[in-house]
Amino acid sequence: MTRLGSLHAALLALLLGVACSVQTVWAADPNQPVPVRIMQVTDYQQEQQLLFDSQTQFHLPDSLVDAIHHEVALTFQTEIVLTEHQQIIGVKYDRERAHVRYHTLLQYSNFNNRYVLLNERNNNVESFSNLKKALSTLGTLAAFPVISLSELHPGQKYTLKLRIRLNRWRLPAPLVLNSLVDNDWQLDSGWFETTLYTPKSWL
Amino acid sequence: MKIFNWRFIKQYGWLGLLSSALLIALIMMSQILQNASEFAEAYSSLLFFTFAGASVLLAMLIHTLWTLKKRYDQKTPGIHITVKITAIFTLLIGIPVAIIFYFAITFIHQGISQWFDVKTETALGNAAALVRMTLDNKTIDSLNLTLSVAKDNRTLLATSPFIGVGTLRAQLNAQEVALYHSNQQLIAFNSLDETDILPIPPGDNLFQQIRQKKTYAAIETLPGTLRDQEIIRVIIPFSDLELAGNYALQVIFNIPGSITELAESVKVASGQYKELSYLKGPLTASFTLILSMVLLLTVVTALLFTIQAVQNLTRPIRTLARGTALVARGDYSVKMPADRHDEFGNLIDSFNDMIQKIAQARNDIKIGHQQTEVQKLYLQTIIQNLSSGVLTFDMNKRLRTCNDAAAVILNTDLNRHLGKRLFEISEREDSGHLHPLFEMIEPMFDKDAKPWSLQHKFSCKQGQKILLLHGSTLPSLDKKIGGYVIVIDDITQLVQAQLNAAWSDVARRLAHEIKNPLTPIQLSAERLQYKLQDKLTNGDRDLLERMTHTITEQVSTMQTLVQAFSDYANTPEIQLRKTDINRLIGDITLMYQGSNAKWTIENQLDPECPFIRADASRLRQLFHNLIKNAIEATENTPSPTITVTTDCAINATDLEIRICDNGPGIDEEAQNWIFEPYATDKPKGTGLGLAIVRKIVEEHNGQIQLHSTPGEGTCFIIYLPIILSDTDT
Numbered sequence: 001m002t003r004l005g006s007l008h009a010a011l012l013a014l015l016l017g018v019a020c021s022v023q024t025v026w027a028a029d030p031n032q033p034v035p036v037r038i039m040q041v042t043d044y045q046q047e048q049q050l051l052f053d054s055q056t057q058f059h060l061p062d063s064l065v066d067a068i069h070h071e072v073a074l075t076f077q078t079e080i081v082l083t084e085h086q087q088i089i090g091v092k093y094d095r096e097r098a099h100v101r102y103h104t105l106l107q108y109s110n111f112n113n114r115y116v117l118l119n120e121r122n123n124n125v126e127s128f129s130n131l132k133k134a135l136s137t138l139g140t141l142a143a144f145p146v147i148s149l150s151e152l153h154p155g156q157k158y159t160l161k162l163r164i165r166l167n168r169w170r171l172p173a174p175l176v177l178n179s180l181v182d183n184d185w186q187l188d189s190g191w192f193e194t195t196l197y198t199p200k201s202w203l
Numbered sequence: 204m205k206i207f208n209w210r211f212i213k214q215y216g217w218l219g220l221l222s223s224a225l226l227i228a229l230i231m232m233s234q235i236l237q238n239a240s241e242f243a244e245a246y247s248s249l250l251f252f253t254f255a256g257a258s259v260l261l262a263m264l265i266h267t268l269w270t271l272k273k274r275y276d277q278k279t280p281g282i283h284i285t286v287k288i289t290a291i292f293t294l295l296i297g298i299p300v301a302i303i304f305y306f307a308i309t310f311i312h313q314g315i316s317q318w319f320d321v322k323t324e325t326a327l328g329n330a331a332a333l334v335r336m337t338l339d340n341k342t343i344d345s346l347n348l349t350l351s352v353a354k355d356n357r358t359l360l361a362t363s364p365f366i367g368v369g370t371l372r373a374q375l376n377a378q379e380v381a382l383y384h385s386n387q388q389l390i391a392f393n394s395l396d397e398t399d400i401l402p403i404p405p406g407d408n409l410f411q412q413i414r415q416k417k418t419y420a421a422i423e424t425l426p427g428t429l430r431d432q433e434i435i436r437v438i439i440p441f442s443d444l445e446l447a448g449n450y451a452l453q454v455i456f457n458i459p460g461s462i463t464e465l466a467e468s469v470k471v472a473s474g475q476y477k478e479l480s481y482l483k484g485p486l487t488a489s490f491t492l493i494l495s496m497v498l499l500l501t502v503v504t505a506l507l508f509t510i511q512a513v514q515n516l517t518r519p520i521r522t523l524a525r526g527t528a529l530v531a532r533g534d535y536s537v538k539m540p541a542d543r544h545d546e547f548g549n550l551i552d553s554f555n556d557m558i559q560k561i562a563q564a565r566n567d568i569k570i571g572h573q574q575t576e577v578q579k580l581y582l583q584t585i586i587q588n589l590s591s592g593v594l595t596f597d598m599n600k601r602l603r604t605c606n607d608a609a610a611v612i613l614n615t616d617l618n619r620h621l622g623k624r625l626f627e628i629s630e631r632e633d634s635g636h637l638h639p640l641f642e643m644i645e646p647m648f649d650k651d652a653k654p655w656s657l658q659h660k661f662s663c664k665q666g667q668k669i670l671l672l673h674g675s676t677l678p679s680l681d682k683k684i685g686g687y688v689i690v691i692d693d694i695t696q697l698v699q700a701q702l703n704a705a706w707s708d709v710a711r712r713l714a715h716e717i718k719n720p721l722t723p724i725q726l727s728a729e730r731l732q733y734k735l736q737d738k739l740t741n742g743d744r745d746l747l748e749r750m751t752h753t754i755t756e757q758v759s760t761m762q763t764l765v766q767a768f769s770d771y772a773n774t775p776e777i778q779l780r781k782t783d784i785n786r787l788i789g790d791i792t793l794m795y796q797g798s799n800a801k802w803t804i805e806n807q808l809d810p811e812c813p814f815i816r817a818d819a820s821r822l823r824q825l826f827h828n829l830i831k832n833a834i835e836a837t838e839n840t841p842s843p844t845i846t847v848t849t850d851c852a853i854n855a856t857d858l859e860i861r862i863c864d865n866g867p868g869i870d871e872e873a874q875n876w877i878f879e880p881y882a883t884d885k886p887k888g889t890g891l892g893l894a895i896v897r898k899i900v901e902e903h904n905g906q907i908q909l910h911s912t913p914g915e916g917t918c919f920i921i922y923l924p925i926i927l928s929d930t931d932t
Binding site for chain 2: 066067070071072109110111112169172173174175176177178
C-alpha cells in the first residue's frame with residue numbers, strides 16, 4: 001500500500017463517511033467477536049537486536065471466509081512503529097525510530113485445497129490445510145527484529161505499536177466499493193501499544 | 204478573435220476537460236472491472252477521481268441552476284427562453300438516456316448472471332477434479348511402482364547403493380533417486396541430469412515421517428526453477444539386514460510439461476471463475492455504478508453545455524434589453540458592444556444606429572424646445588407686462604392663460620379659474636361681476652374666425668369701467684381654430700379724459716358766449732328800473748320791479764352757472780403738499796355743525812392715518828361738494844345723519860374715506876350717470892358737483908365708488924394713495 005493509496009483511502013472514506021458511519025454504528029454488535037485482536041506483544045533482546053513476539057487472533061466473518069473460499073486474495077498489512085519519547089526543557093517530543101510496514105497475502109486454492117500465505121517482505125510462501133492454521137501463522141510474529149539496540153538510548157522511554165488490518169485497496173476492483181460500505185470488511189486491529197520498560201537490560 | 208477564444212475556453216473548456224477526464228476514468232474503471240489487472244492499482248484513484256469529478260459537476264450544475272433561478276426571479280431578459288430551451292433539451296436528452304440506461308442496466312444484470320451459469324461452474328469444477336484425480340493417481344502409481352521396484356532391488360541397494368540407485372532410477376524412469384540415512388545423511392544419489400551433483404533434499408518433517416515407517420508421495424513445486432515446475436516426490440522407508448539402521452529412499456518423478464500446463468490452466472481458470480462467481484454481485488454493482496456515473500456525466504454535461512449555449516445565444520437579447528432600459532431612462536449615449544458577426548450582431552448594430560439617430564433627433568428637438576421655451580417666456584413676459592389684459596381660451600372656451608393686467612382690469616384673480624369654462628367662472632362668488640361681460644363675448648366665439656372688437660361698460664367693486672375688447676381666434680396645427688384670445692383695454696380714463704376735454708371745451712364756450720352778455724343784461728335791467736320806476740304808475744312800477752328783479756336774479760343764477768362751468772373747465776394744476784387729512788376733514792365738518800343745523804354730522808377718523816400728499820384746497824372743495832350733496836339728499840329724512848369716516852388700515856398704500864348719509868339712496872339707474880357732468884335730478888343743481896368730485900379724485904390718482912341702496916342711504920367711498928416722501932414722514 002503506497003502513501004498515495006492511503007491518501008485516496010482517506011479521501012474516499014471522507015466522501016463515503018456518512019454512509020459508512022451509519023452502517024458502522026448499526027453493525028457494532030458487542031456479542032460479536034472482534035475480527036482482529038492483538039493478544040500480546042512481548043519484547044526482548046537478542047544479539048544486540050530489539051526483537052518482539054506477538055500473537056494476533058482472527059475471527060473472520062463468514063462473508064470473508066466465503067470470499068477466501070472463492071479464491072479471493074486478501075492482503076493484510078502489518079505495521080510496526082517504534083517511538084522514542086523525549087522531554088526537552090519540559091516539552092514532550094516524540095521521535096519515530098523505526099517504522100516497518102509489510103503485506104501478507106492470504107489465498108486459498110480450491111485445486112489443491114490449500115491455504116497459502118505469501119509474505120511480501122521476504123517472499124516466504126507457506127501453505128496450510130486449514131484456514132485456522134493459516135490465520136494462526138498470519139497472526140504470529142516470532143523474534144521479529146525491530147531495530148539495533150545500538151540505535152537506542154537506555155535512558156529513554158520507548159513505545160512499540162503494532163497494527164494489523166485488511167488492505168481493502170488491494171482487493172479485486174469490484175470489491176473495493178463494497179468493502180468501503182460493508183462492515184464485515186473493516187478488519188482492523190487498531191494500534192496495540194506497549195511500553196518497553198527494560199531499556200537498560202539491552203546494554 | 205483572441206477574446207472569443209478565451210471566452211470559449213472559459214465557458215466550455217474546463218467543462219469539456221473535466222467531462223473528458225471523467226469519461227476516460229470511467230472507461231478505465233470499466234476496463235479494470237473487466238479484469239484489466241494491470242490498472243487494478245489505479246482503481247481506487249480512479250474511483251476517487253470519479254467521485255470528486257462528479258461532485259464538481261453536480262456543484263457546477265447546482266450553481267448554474269441557482270444562478271438561473273436568481274435571474275428568473277430578477278426577470279433578467281432572455282431567462283425565460285433559456286429555461287424553456289433547457290427544459291426541452293433536458294427532456295430530449297433525459298428520456299432517451301433514461302431508456303438506454305434502463306436497458307443497459309437490465310443487460311448488465313442479465314449478462315453477468317448468464318456468465319456465471321451452473322453448467323460452466325460444474326464443468327470447471329469437474330475438470331479441476333479430473334486433473335487433480337489424474338495427478339493423484341499418478342502419484343499413487345509412482346509410490347506403488349517405487350515400492351515394487353525397491354523391493355526387487357533390495358539386495359542391490361543394500362550391497363551396492365550407488366549401483367542400486369542407478370538401476371532403480373533406470374527401472375523407474377525417474378528424474379533422480381537418492382538414498383538417505385534416517386539421520387538425513389545422503390548415502391547414494393543418481394540423477395537423469397548428470398550435472399546435478401546433489402538431490403532435491405526432503406524436509407525434516409519427511410525424515411521424521413520415515414522414521415515412523417510412513418511413506419510419502421506428493422506433488423511438489425520444484426523450487427529454484429524459472430517457472431513453476433512440478434514434480435512427484437516419493438519417499439519410502441528402506442531397511443535391510445545388510446544395512447544397519449533405517450534408510451529413506453527418495454524418488455523424484457518429473458511430471459510432463461504438457462500435463463503441468465494443462466493442469467495449471469484448469470487450475471487458473473477454475474480459480475478465476477470461482478473468484479468471479481463470488482464477485483458477481485459487486486461486479487454488477489460496480490458496473491451499475493459506472494453506468495450511473497456515465498449517465499450522470501452525460502446528462503449533467505449536456506445540461507451545462509446547453510445552458511451555457513443558450514445563455515450565449517440570448518446574450519445579445521440581454522445586451523439589447525440593457526440598452527433599451529438605458530434608453531428608457533433617458534441615456535441615449537449608450538452604445539452596445541457588437542462582438543458577433545451573425546444576425547444578432549447586425550441587430551445590435553442596427554440598434555446602435557437607431558439610438559444614435561434618436562439621440563440626434565432628440566437633441567434637435569431639445570434645442571427646438573428650448574428655443575420655443577425662450578420664445579414662450581419672451582412672449583409671456585411681454586404679455587405679463589402689457590397694460591392690456593390678455594385672456595386665452597381653448598376650443599371648449601376654457602380659460603387657458605391670463606395676464607396680471609387682465610386680473611386688475613376685471614378685478615378678480617382669474618389664475619384661480621384656469622381650465623374653467625366661461626359660465627363656470629362667472630358662477631364663482633368672486634367673479635360674479637364678470638357674468639355680463641362673458642354673456643356678451645361668448646356669442647362672439649361662435650361667429651366666424653374674423654377678429655372682432657367691442658366696447659363694454661363693466662361694473663365691479665372698483666366702479667364702472669369702459670373696456671375695449673378685441674377678440675381673435677388662435678391657429679392650430681390642423682389649420683382649424685385652436686382657441687381664442689381676447690385683449691382687454693381699460694379705456695375708462697381715456698374716455699373720461701375725452702369727455703372732460705369735451706365738457707371743458709363746452710364750458711369754455713359757454714363761459715365765453717354767455718358770461719360776457721350777462722353783465723350788460725343785468726346793467727340794462729337795473730338801468731331800466733332806475734329810469735322808469737318814477738315814471739310809471741304804481742301797478743306798472745311793481746311790474747317793472749318784478750321783471751327787472753327776475754332778470755337780475757336769472758342773470759345772477761346764470762353767472763353762478765357760468766362760473767361753475769368755468770371752474771370745471773379751468774381746473775388749476777393741483778399743488779400737492781403734506782396734508783393732515785383727519786384735520787382737514789375735521790375743519791370742514793366743523794363748519795357744518797351748529798345748534799341750528801337740522802342734520803347731524805359725525806366724524807369717525809382713524810388716528811393712525813398718516814399725512815398724505817394732497818392739494819388741500821381741492822380736497823376741501825371735494826368734501827364740501829359731498830357733504831352738501833348729503834345734506835341735500837337728507838332734507839326729507841327724519842333724523843338726517845352724515846358720517847365721515849377715515850380708515851388707513853385697509854392696506855399700506857391706500858387711505859379710505861367714506862362720506863355716508865341715511866337719505867333715500869340713489870336708484871340703480873342713476874348710479875350709472877351720477878358722476879357724469881350736467882347729470883342731476885335736482886331742480887337747481889348744476890350737475891357738476893359729483894363730476895368735479897370725481898375729477899379731483901382722479902387728479903389725486905385715487906378712485907371713487909358709490910355704494911347706495913334705495914331707502915337705506917348712500918356712501919361715497921374714496922381711495923386716495925398714501926404717497927409720502929421720507930421727509931414727509
